[in-house]
Amino acid sequence: EVQLLESGGDLVHPGGSLRLSCAASGFTFSNYAMAWVRRAPGKGLEWVSAISESGDHTYYGDSVTGRFTISRDNSENTLFLHMDSLRAEDTAIYFCAKRPVPTYYYFDDWGQGTLVTVSS
């Protein structure tokens, strides 16, 4: 059974930094591209970032480009999201998600999410 377990969410001040982790199990992690998607309070889903199977290719949404960095450790089956210069509008539940097939970035397995709150 596929399991994705996010951690690292916390309360942080504006301008601060945070690193989220997503521990994967139940599948061969290095064979699948991964992504982060967030849902702000009272709003819909927003794609944040994605990374290819090897980590060679990374992609970012416009609202986080230059501030967030996605990475992965295939030896530890873990996905990361390093977030810098955090803003109030980054407050959200952050989900990690797995891409099921090559080429197309939609997502068949999701974690339960970790809450990031940016507030002074």
Place this chain on the structure above:
Amino acid sequence: EIVMTQSPATLSVSPGERATLSCRASQNIGSILAWYQQKPGQAPRLLISGTSTRAPGIPARFSGSGSGTDYTLTISSLQSEDFAVYYCQQYNNWPLTFGGGTKVEIK
């Protein structure tokens, strides 16, 4: 950026009735569209990819259709467990974009 617009924002339906949810893209996305269901406190769940292909384990009452810029998710006979928020997502172009969601509530 491709903007995805879902309508209506809220749909009130009685159990057993049919629900039709719409998703419109700001440009042609070539049927490269997925639908997700999300319930409060839960992770999103993939329902449909490629406009009309149901994900494993998704009941046949969920169906997707459309082409070009206009897409539809139909739930043929709503069950109690189907009341949730539904999102469409295009994955034809970067950045990936989701619609704002349609909340299906009990009438």
